[in-house]
Amino acid sequence: MPELPEVETTCRGLATVLEGRRLSKVEVRRPNMRIPFPKGLAQTLTGRTIDRVSRKAKYICLHLDDGHVALAHLGMSGRMAITRPTTAPGKHDHVVFDTDDDVRVLFNDPRRFGLLTLTTEDGLATHKLLARMGPDPLGDDFTPTVLSAALSGKGTSIKAALLDQRLVAGLGNIYVCEALFRSGISPRRKAGSVAGKRAARLVPVIKEVLTEAIAAGGSTLRDYAQPSGELGYFKFSWKVYGQEGESCSCDPSGKDGIVVKRIVQTGRSTFFCSRCQR
Ligand SMILES: [Zn+2]
Known part of the structure; x- marks a missing residue:
């Protein structure tokens, strides 16, 4: 997708x-x-x-x-x-x-x-497909303050919350997994507990992951067709996404036996490291 x-x-x-x-x-x-x-x-x-x-x-x-x-x-x-x-x-x-x-x-x-x-142009902001969407994760209006306010008091997992398009629009499964890994936040953590300091850490990481993926030309599980009509072979080095059972980057030699785990949350696969993410 x-x-x-x-x-x-x-x-x-x-x-x-x-x-x-x-x-x-x-x-x-x-x-x-x-x-x-x-x-x-x-x-x-x-x-x-x-x-x-x-x-x-x-x-x-x-x-x-x-x-x-x-x-x-x-x-x-x-x-x-x-x-x-x-x-x-x-x-x-x-x-x-x-x-x-x-x-x-x-x-x-x-x-x-x-x-x-x-x-x-006048109807764009209130169009029924767009009206209930949250801020664009790359937009200037997606800030730690805005994310904190949206997460505050939420009992769902942070993983599920970040996939909710009303909270932040356009963030998919791959990027949520990678951003949570890079910011050291467990996908199972209650969304409400990410408000504040953790949200301040998470917001720039989300922007960074997306910006890197755009620079790499996008990425999906399959070869992605570029708009030029040519097939692009974008290989982005995911740290956890799709890496179930592989040694985590925190244990490169594998001597501690720390591997990337996969769990299912709200029907979607989540990949994470239980040592790196708390
Ligand atoms: Zn790790």
Whole structure:
């Protein structure tokens, strides 16, 4: 599943070919993805110039010159492939964007948990998909004070709390596991007990993990398709994620027998070290 760094990488790739370009033709090739495409979507987009591409949590926003915003989500298996108009769309290419300067962007999504809808600049903040979302973890409004206030009094685990999109938006399982490891916080700790000093430690670490992953070009369990249409082989060295049974970095020679453990919390795998994380 594309996580925040992959979405950011996709946005940056799209910005290079779409910003300042006019959409000469948009083709919508089926009635829906996760939700129906809005009526007149292709007509609304065709002929417009894309002023700016931005990201809100895991949503991609295409800001048009007439005040409309096309809002896309990659779901579980979506990607934006940047190609040429000579590339015929395939079975899973649901939306085709052609620009004036001979670029074709294909919104490909085999499982169709992704979506593409329309809103306006004025409606963006209150849009029903975005309105209840917490701050973006890379945004200036995601601070230790804000996180502390959100965690205060919470009885759920810190792991579950950080995956709650209302608390912080766009943080996925991989990045939560890694950030908790790097900040030495046990995933089983009650969220309320992380408010204060631990939150002050955690916030910069979350930003650091995401920034490093973006610099590495994003990462997922599988090879991730870059927006250029080429397959990227992003290998990011996870310290705990997917490392069950491996020696923890606190015990590189393995002489203490300290290995990364896996537990299941709220239906998701958590990887951690019980010596490093308290
Ligand atoms: Zn360890």
